[in-house]
Amino acid sequence: MTDLRTRSWQGIRAEAIRRINERIWPPGELIPGEVELAEEFGCARATVNRALRELADEGLLERRRKAGTRVVRDPVRKARLDIAIIRLEVEGRGMAYRFDLLEEGRAKPPAGVAAAIGLAGRPELMHLRTLHLADDRPFAYEDRWLDPRVVPEIDGVDLGTVSINEWLVRNVPYSYGDIALSAANADEQEAAHLGTGVGAALFVVERTTWKGDAAVTAVRLAYAPGYRLKTVV
Amino acid sequence: MTDLRTRSWQGIRAEAIRRINERIWPPGELIPGEVELAEEFGCARATVNRALRELADEGLLERRRKAGTRVVRDPVRKARLDIAIIRLEVEGRGMAYRFDLLEEGRAKPPAGVAAAIGLAGRPELMHLRTLHLADDRPFAYEDRWLDPRVVPEIDGVDLGTVSINEWLVRNVPYSYGDIALSAANADEQEAAHLGTGVGAALFVVERTTWKGDAAVTAVRLAYAPGYRLKTVV
């Protein structure tokens, strides 16, 4: 009943997708256990496990010990967004990258930022505003707050040479964070920097980054009109 | 030199992250091979493999046969977006979902849509416009083109009862697609339906979905102002 199919985990994954799509394994139903499938496909249980684990990870199957594996009724597809440093994002589009450090200073953050990064007492933070350019045209406007107590190495770094964006990725390589995507009408400052009109719809990415349990930085990136973030499901 | 750490793949993954962050394994450098690490951690090579494979998948390591495993210099972080059907998205926010089928008809698609889904000859497609509501307030405005030749089962379905959004997920469960996220100023029609002013910044999701090598549907979703798509890195 099998054997024309590769018995690799990818082959089994493909066959499982086929059975889901063709309703051989209908939405919400239990599918056979790993042992049974391993017998059917003539392979080891670990191979079946790998295939089904990937599908569970993709949101198509739901697996629970003792309960078994079930086809998800309303699959929540997982799209992957690649979050690269802006220089690479620009260069990846075949354009020349440049940035302009508009402001570098220290100040008490606004309440919204302080709340986002869970600060008590509103200490002074570094405040950096940067304009990123592609082929000398405005690409994105960055407004960032950074807690120097969490990354003391930042002191003495010449942020006019290396963008803060890039410095952070290099120096806090593995970190966790929240990301929120939204749209906003350009205010006067943003419009001026991005070379557009007040009220233009801007694609906005807000991100808070944590190192351990301390917030490193909160950033708001507003992209020039026309920006599209693409991905694949 | 180890052994206080769990020798599970997750423990090894955590230890690898620590070494990357602390520059024990510096950016761009080769790290020891799987065999060597397995010895160090006192576990099987498959366990090391699992840990490093996950990190490669997350964009932190780069692995190549014969060349070995290397710490990525400028990691491109992968954020996951959950693409759920809109009903679940609304209900997940604790609001009541409802939708309003504004238009259901057939027409020749505009050139942009025809190009996106790779149509030759611009045949007539189904055109559906839907307003999604949360607690009776506009949530998102959907403009969709659908090729009935690819999903003939759509004929006879009462799309006033089940939203096309939901029907597709249920009936074409596993499909591939492109997604583009952007921002746009509301036009008159969108503003009217979403209960906002002309020019308001709208968060826009455009998606093309394929079944095999045939395009099933192209959809544009414009969310009411205030919408934020959140995720985690």
Place this chain on the structure above:
DNA sequence: TAGTGGTCTAGACCACTAT
């Protein structure tokens, strides 16, 4: 061509949880 990661196996034990 040799070295490294990719995968598979057969078996074992464990962790969770439905009953």
Place this chain on the structure above:
DNA sequence: TAGTGGTCTAGACCACTAA
């Protein structure tokens, strides 16, 4: 408590690719 998936092992062979 029993059944299912989660993980680990020790070993093997394979696939890719740098040298």
